[in-house]
Amino acid sequence: MLLNKNIRLLFCKRSEKEFFLQLYYLLGFYPNNIFYYRKAFTHKSLNTINKQKLCNERLEFLGDSIIDSIIADYLFSLYPNEPEGFLTKMKSKIVNRKSLNQIALQLHLNTYLQSNIPNIKENDALGNAFEALIGAIYLDKGYEFTKKYFIKSIIEKFFDINFLENNDSNYKSQLIEITQKKRQTIQFVSDIENSVANDNQIRFTTTILIDEQPFATAEGPTKKDAEQNASKIACEIIAAQ
């Protein structure tokens, strides 16, 4: 197999040879078709002749769904006795904007992604490129290969599942995931209150509306805290339903 790849490398252009070896260094396997990966690492901000055809947005669309399935399958097997609500919560802890951007940074995708974005390390384009990369692997190697790669090289490498299981801090993102799953609308409405009884200390109150109906209310010293507290209550109500 390796010999086969080496023979193929002999006939590549120098730039292709380099990219091929960079991909091997990044992924730990030899790709079959580097075209998919070039596309995954092309951001729409580049002034290409045919943006839609050459940028990574379509691959991001595909990769997003593939990641979702792989994680659903992984959690389904890992927790054979946990209810659906627990699995949904765990999935939202693994896949979210922040975690995708962090994985992309840890994989140094900023050195692979071609774009005209100035501070690429602080941009969602990196997490999107990671989704596109998973879309590229799926097209290149199929579902089963991508699943094995993702579990071994991403989940088991970058996530502490036990920690996530016991860390329920981000209730807001959990709640958003739960409502998205149920195709409900959600809104966080926050107010500032001056508590005269408590040295005029500012307190925030957040009310969560689900499908336009008030669902849970809580307060906190910052807007973020009030949102988290109200989300925690809402998650508990949903879990008890």
Add this chain to the structure above:
Amino acid sequence: MLLNKNIRLLFCKRSEKEFFLQLYYLLGFYPNNIFYYRKAFTHKSLNTINKQKLCNERLEFLGDSIIDSIIADYLFSLYPNEPEGFLTKMKSKIVNRKSLNQIALQLHLNTYLQSNIPNIKENDALGNAFEALIGAIYLDKGYEFTKKYFIKSIIEKFFDINFLENNDSNYKSQLIEITQKKRQTIQFVSDIENSVANDNQIRFTTTILIDEQPFATAEGPTKKDAEQNASKIACEIIAAQ
């Protein structure tokens, strides 16, 4: 293969034999493990000893993601030149609460699903059972088999893709899908207005808030129309971004 299955049938209990044949009639293939399918057709409303372990909610969680991937892959291949926004829109036209319930009804899943729900034909439990069924097929037969089954026996049988492509009527569901994809919150706020200039005719105005910021406003003769009109404007703004 058929002989093999027939030999296996000889050793089944009568109830299992019947269920096995019912599944063949429903799916057009012989399942390997009917346990998954029994679970897919067990609603939590049944008073089972261990609800979580025996009801179809976990399979629904799995099936939902698998359906999403299969449709993303199908649309990605079917439309090699369309942008990501078009693919997202088409996906939301194919998978939504209404379409899942309709497919389940057309497959007569109401005759398979065990539940204590009185009007099962009008309940979302049917669409959920369909998702669980796809989760069961995935566990029983793997991704590639499920993909082929879903494309041939569901998409190509129940959907007129050309019609969906040219039918943009449900802007609200498209918009919800788009914001879900971007992990944004969305709210539809509607008001009634009495138009004195127009024989006191009642008009509705809907404002759409995305991430709590006003995004688009429109009016219409019913709340539904106002929501659709505002959603259409919002979709157009997003498409032009």
